[in-house]
Amino acid sequence: MALPAHVEPLERAWFYTYRFICGLILFFLIAPILIIIPLSFNAGFYLSFSKEMLSLDPAGFSIQWYQDFYNDQKWIDGVKNSFFIAIFAAVISTTLGTIAALGLSRPEMPYRKLIMALLISPMIVPLIVSALGMYFFLVKIGLASTYTGIIVSHAVLGTPFVVITVTATLSGFDQSLIRAGLNLGATPSKVFFKIIMPLILPGVISGALFAFITSFDEVVVINFVGTTVQQTIPQVMFRGLRENISPTILAVATILVGISVALLVTMELLRRRSERLRGMSPT
Amino acid sequence: MENTTAPATLVTADGTPLKASLQRALRQRRRQAFMLVLPLLVFIFVLFIMPIATMLTRSVDNPEVNSILPRTVIALQSWDETTGELPSEEVFKTIAAEFVAGSQPGKKVINKVGKRLNYELPGMSSLFRTSTRKIRRMKTGPYREKMINIKIVGKRWADVATWRLLKREGDPVTASYFLSAMDMRVDSKGEIKSKPVDNQIYKFLFVRTFLMSIGITFMTILLGYPIAYLLATLPMRHAALLMILVLLPFWTSLLVRTSAWMVLLGNEGVINDLLVWAGFLGDKSRLALINNRTGTFVAMTHILLPFMILPLYSVMKTIPPSYMRAARSMGATQLRAHIKVYFPLTLTGIGAGTLLVFILAIGYYITPELVGGQSGVFISNQIAGKFDSGNWGLASALGAILFVFVLLLYAVYDKIIGIDKMKLG
Numbered sequence: 001m002a003l004p005a006h007v008e009p010l011e012r013a014w015f016y017t018y019r020f021i022c023g024l025i026l027f028f029l030i031a032p033i034l035i036i037i038p039l040s041f042n043a044g045f046y047l048s049f050s051k052e053m054l055s056l057d058p059a060g061f062s063i064q065w066y067q068d069f070y071n072d073q074k075w076i077d078g079v080k081n082s083f084f085i086a087i088f089a090a091v092i093s094t095t096l097g098t099i100a101a102l103g104l105s106r107p108e109m110p111y112r113k114l115i116m117a118l119l120i121s122p123m124i125v126p127l128i129v130s131a132l133g134m135y136f137f138l139v140k141i142g143l144a145s146t147y148t149g150i151i152v153s154h155a156v157l158g159t160p161f162v163v164i165t166v167t168a169t170l171s172g173f174d175q176s177l178i179r180a181g182l183n184l185g186a187t188p189s190k191v192f193f194k195i196i197m198p199l200i201l202p203g204v205i206s207g208a209l210f211a212f213i214t215s216f217d218e219v220v221v222i223n224f225v226g227t228t229v230q231q232t233i234p235q236v237m238f239r240g241l242r243e244n245i246s247p248t249i250l251a252v253a254t255i256l257v258g259i260s261v262a263l264l265v266t267m268e269l270l271r272r273r274s275e276r277l278r279g280m281s282p283t
Numbered sequence: 284m285e286n287t288t289a290p291a292t293l294v295t296a297d298g299t300p301l302k303a304s305l306q307r308a309l310r311q312r313r314r315q316a317f318m319l320v321l322p323l324l325v326f327i328f329v330l331f332i333m334p335i336a337t338m339l340t341r342s343v344d345n346p347e348v349n350s351i352l353p354r355t356v357i358a359l360q361s362w363d364e365t366t367g368e369l370p371s372e373e374v375f376k377t378i379a380a381e382f383v384a385g386s387q388p389g390k391k392v393i394n395k396v397g398k399r400l401n402y403e404l405p406g407m408s409s410l411f412r413t414s415t416r417k418i419r420r421m422k423t424g425p426y427r428e429k430m431i432n433i434k435i436v437g438k439r440w441a442d443v444a445t446w447r448l449l450k451r452e453g454d455p456v457t458a459s460y461f462l463s464a465m466d467m468r469v470d471s472k473g474e475i476k477s478k479p480v481d482n483q484i485y486k487f488l489f490v491r492t493f494l495m496s497i498g499i500t501f502m503t504i505l506l507g508y509p510i511a512y513l514l515a516t517l518p519m520r521h522a523a524l525l526m527i528l529v530l531l532p533f534w535t536s537l538l539v540r541t542s543a544w545m546v547l548l549g550n551e552g553v554i555n556d557l558l559v560w561a562g563f564l565g566d567k568s569r570l571a572l573i574n575n576r577t578g579t580f581v582a583m584t585h586i587l588l589p590f591m592i593l594p595l596y597s598v599m600k601t602i603p604p605s606y607m608r609a610a611r612s613m614g615a616t617q618l619r620a621h622i623k624v625y626f627p628l629t630l631t632g633i634g635a636g637t638l639l640v641f642i643l644a645i646g647y648y649i650t651p652e653l654v655g656g657q658s659g660v661f662i663s664n665q666i667a668g669k670f671d672s673g674n675w676g677l678a679s680a681l682g683a684i685l686f687v688f689v690l691l692l693y694a695v696y697d698k699i700i701g702i703d704k705m706k707l708g
Contacts, residue, residue: 022513025506030528032543033535047546048556096323103319108312117702122331124693126646128663129682133334156330217536220648237538241653245545253539260534
C-alpha cells in the first residue's frame with residue numbers, strides 16, 4: 001500500500017492521517033501490556049511511575065516484587081497447580097479433540113454441522129453458566145473440589161480450540177494419502193503415525209497450546225468447582241486484585257507476558273512450518 | 284447353461300448387487316467416521332451438556348416445602364385460598380407436628396423452608412425460626428390459636444398470604460425463580476405482577492449488559508476495521524510484524540490485561556498522574572476512570588479487540604487488490620471505491636467479528652468484576668453474587684436466561700457465517 005507519486009494533496013493527507021490513526025490504535029492495543037513491565041521493577045509500593053523511575057535513577061528500580069513472589073508459598077503453590085492442571089487438561093483436550101477432528105473432516109461424517117456446533121459450544125457458552133452447571137453436576141457425582149473435577153472441566157473448555165485448529169489443518173489434507181498408505185499395506189495405526197500425524201502435527205500442537213492457555217488462564221470455573229488447595233496463579237491474582245492491587249501482581253503479570261511471548265513465537269513457527277508442509281503437498 | 288438371463292443389476296464378485304454393496308461400504312465409512320467423534324461427543328455430553336441441564340433443572344427445582352412439610356402440603360390441598368379464610372385447625376396441627384419433626388437436634392431442616400420462603404416474602408425466615416422454638420413447647424392444641432398468638436411474628440400465621448405462599452411453594456416445581464429473574468412476583472392475590480420500577484434489578488442489569496456489549500462491539504468495529512485493513516494491504520513482511528501487536532494481547536492472560544487497565548485507569552494511576560503532571564488536571568480533580576462504566580468499557584474494548592481484528596483480517600486477505608484498482612481506474616475516488624467495492628466484500632468478516640465479540644461480551648465476568656465498580660457490572664456478576672449468597676435457584680434462573688440468549692446468537696452465527704468456518708488466529 002505504498003503511496004504513488006502522483007496522488008493529490010488531499011489523498012496524501014488522508015494517507016498519513018490514516019497511518020497515524022492506525023498507529024494510535026496499535027498503541028492502545030500494546031501499551032497497556034508493556035506498561036506493567038517497567039512498573040513491576042518499582043522500588044516503592046507505587047502503581048505509577050515514581051520520579052526516580054522517570055529520571056532512570058537506579059534507586060527507583062528493584063526486583064523486590066519478584067523476590068516477594070518467589071518467597072510467597074501461595075504463589076509457588078499457584079504455579080505448581082496451574083501447570084499441573086493445565087498440562088493434564090491440555091492432554092485430554094488434545095487427544096479427544098484430535099481424534100474427533102479426524103472423524104469430522106471425513107466427507108461421509110453424518111450430522112457433521114450439528115455435532116460440530118455441539119462440540120464448539122463450550123467456547124461460546126458464558127463461563128459463568130458453565131461454572132454454575134459444572135459445580136452442581138460435579139457435586140452430584142462427587143468430583144467437586146478435586147483435581148480430577150477441575151482437570152476434566154478445563155479439558156471440556158479446551159476441546160473446541162483443538163477441534164477448530166485441527167479441522168482447519170485437515171481441510172488442506174489430501175484424504176487419498178490415507179488410502180494410498182492402506183493400499184500399500186500399512187496398518188491403520190501405521191498410517192496414522194507415519195502419514196497423518198506428521199502432516200497435521202502443527203495444527204495439533206497449536207490446538208494443544210490453545211487448550212493449555214485456556215486452562216492456564218481460567219478463573220471462573222475453577223472458582224466454583226475448586227477450593228483454595230487447588231488455587232492457581234490466575235486465582236491468586238484475581239483474589240489479590242479484588243482486595244488491593246500490589247506490585248507483586250505486576251511482577252507475576254510480567255512473567256505471564258513472558259510466557260505469552262514464548263507461546264506466540266512457538267505458534268508463529270508452527271504456522272510457517274505448516275504452510276511449508278502444505279506447499280509441498282499436491283493439493 | 285446357468286445365468287442365461289443377463290442380471291438386471293450389476294453384482295459384485297460374491298453376488299450381492301453392486302448398489303447394496305456400495306451402500307454397505309458407505310454405511311461402514313459413516314460409522315467409522317462417527318466412531319472417531321464418539322469419545323469426544325460422550326465427554327462433552329457428560330461433562331458439559333449434563334451440567335448445563337442440571338443448572339436448568341435447578342432453576343425450577345423447588346424441593347424445600349414439598350420434602351420438609353409433605354403432610355402440610357397435602358392438608359393444604361383441600362383449603363380454598365380464595366375465600367380469604369384461614370386453614371382449619373387440622374392444617375395448623377399438621378404443620379405444628381412437622382415443625383417439631385423438622386427441628387430435631389442434628390436434623391434441623393425446618394429453617395431451610397423459612398429461608399426458601401423468605402425469597403418470596405420477606406419476614407418468613409424469622410417467622411420460621413421463632414415459631415420453631417415456641418411450637419416445640421406446645422404440648423396440646425388448639426394450635427391455630429396458640430400459633431397466631433406467638434409474640435411479634437405470630438400475626439403472620441393469621442395472614443392468608445402466608446398460607447397462600449405455603450400452598451403455592453408446596454409444588455416441587457416452581458416458576459418463582461424465573462419470575463424473580465424477570466423482576467416479577469406473585470402478589471398476595473395470586474396474580475403475577477411486575478415489581479415496582481425502583482425494585483427492578485435484573486431487567487435493568489440485562490439491559491445494561493446488552494447495551495454496553497453493543498457499545499463495546501461497535502467500538503471494536505471502529506478500531507478494528509482500520510487495523511485489519513492495514514494488515515491486509517501492507518506487504519507481508521511488515522504485516523507480520525504488526526500482526527504481533529495484535530496477537531500478543533490475544534495470547535496474554537485476561538487477568539494480566541485487566542490488571543494493566545487497573546494500573547492505567549486508577550485514581551493514582553498512570554493516566555491520571557500523566558494528566559496532572561502535564562497540567563491538564565488539578566491534583567484534586569482526578570478523573571474517575573475506574574470502578575464505573577468507563578472502566579468496563581475501555582478494558583473490555585481492549586480485551587475483545589483482537590477477536591474483531593482476526594476474523595476481519597482473514598476475510599480482507601481474500602479480497603483481490605485488483606478490485607480496488609479496477610474501481611479506481613474507472614474513475615471512482617479512493618473513498619467511493621472503498622464504500623462501493625471493498626466494504627460490501629468485508630461484510631461477512633464484520634458479521635463474524637460482531638457476533639463473536641458480542642457473544643463473548645455479554646457473558647463477561649472477570650473484567651467487570653474488577654474494574655466495573657457498581658455501575659459497570661454485568662449480569663454475570665449478579666449471577667455469581669446470587670450463587671455466593673446461597674440463592675442457587677435464582678442464580679440458575681438468571682444463568683438460564685443468559686444461556687438461552689447466547690444460544691440464540693450462536694444459532695444466528697451458524698445461519699449467517701457457519702460454525703465450521705470459525706477460525707482462530
